[in-house]
Amino acid sequence: MTAATLLLGRIRGVARPAIGTLLPTAEGPRLMLDAGANADCDADMLLQFALMGDVYARCMLDLPQPRIALLANGTEEHKGSALTHEAFAKIAASGLHFIGNREGRDLLLGGYDVMVTDGMSGNIALKSLESAATRIMSMLKRELTASLWRKVGAALVKQGLARIKRMMDYQEYGGAPLFGVRGVSVVCHGSSGERAIFRALDVAAKCLESGLVGELSRSLEAVAGAEA
C-alpha cells in the first residue's frame, strides 16, 4: 500500500488512501471502506471515504444512487462515537444519498451500498465476519462427518454447501481496490491463492475500463472546490 501511494501519488485532496472490500450481502456484493489502511481517522477522512465509495458503487457495481451508511454501534442517530457523530453531520451535508447509521448486524444482511468506517473498526468487522464463517464451516465439516448416516446426508447436500462456501469466500471477490491513489492498485489478502489473484486482476481491469480514477478525481475535487 505504501508502495502504491509513493509510486502513483494521491488524488488531489485525498488525505489518506483507504482499502475497500466487497462484502457478500444478501443483496449482492456491497462495499465497505476503510477496511484497514488507517487505524486512526478523522471525520474529514470518513467523508472522503463516503465520496470515494459513492463513485465506486456507481462505476463498478452499477448502482445509480448508492445508499451510503456509517458503521456505528446502533442505527439511531445518537448512537456512535465522537468520531462518527462528527462524520454523520459531514456526510449528511455532502449531498450524497446518506441513509444514516448502520450496525455490524447489517454488514451481510444488506440494506446499504457503501458502508463507511475507520480502518480499525472496518478491519475488526471484516475479520469478525471471517472468524464466524471459518468457525461455522469447520463445525459443519466436523458435524457432517461424525457418523456414516451424516456422511450420506452430507453427500446429498454437498452442492448446496459448496455454494455457501463460495459465497463466503473472499477469494471469489478478488482484491480490494486502494481508494485515493492516482491510478489502479488492488490490495490482496496475504493468504491469496491463484484464484484470488486472477479475480484481483479482473477488478483492476474493470477499474480501468470504467474510468474509476477519473471519476474519483472529479468527485473529490468538486468537494474540495466547494469548500475552498
Added chain:
Amino acid sequence: MTAATLLLGRIRGVARPAIGTLLPTAEGPRLMLDAGANADCDADMLLQFALMGDVYARCMLDLPQPRIALLANGTEEHKGSALTHEAFAKIAASGLHFIGNREGRDLLLGGYDVMVTDGMSGNIALKSLESAATRIMSMLKRELTASLWRKVGAALVKQGLARIKRMMDYQEYGGAPLFGVRGVSVVCHGSSGERAIFRALDVAAKCLESGLVGELSRSLEAVAGAEA
C-alpha cells in the same frame, strides 16, 4: 444499564461500567468486554476492562491465569490505533497475563481468555459475528431445502446442524454481566426469548455464588491503591 449504575452504584475506582459478552470460541466460551456500553474509551478504561475481565475469567470460567488480549487490526505490537497503543503499554505493565494484540479473526478461533476492547469496536465485532452466523444459517436453510434429495440429506444431518445452531446462539450463553457496578446486573439482548432470560438468571446466580463483585472490588482497589 443506566438504571443498574444508578441503583447499585459503581465499584470504587471504576470510571464507567462495561458490558461483557461470552463468545463461543473453539476452546469454549471466552469473554469480550466492552461489548457496547462505552463508544468512546480512554486507555485507563481499557486497563480497567482488562482487570475486571481477569477476575471474571478466574471466578466464572475457572481459568486460573487468564490470557488477556487487546483487540486490534493485527497481532503485531505496532498494529492498532493511538488508543490501543496507549492501552497496550498500560496493560503490559499491570501484572496481568497479557498476550498482546489479537484481531477479529481470533474472536471465535480462541487462543485468548479475555478480549479487551472499547465499546464501539466490541459492539461492531459482536454484531459482525452475528451477521455472518445469521447469513450462513439462512443460506443453509435455503440450500438444504432446494430439492427433494437435499431435503433427504438435510434430514440425515439435522442433529449436527442443530448442534451448530445451538453453539452459535447467544441465547445459550445467557445475558452479559455488567462489569463495574456494586452488585450483580445482567444485560440481556433486546430480542431475548425465555431461554435467554433463564440463562441470564443462571449467570446472575453464579456471579453471586462466586463472590465476583467482592473480587472485582479488591482487584480494582489494589490497582487504585498502587497508583495513589
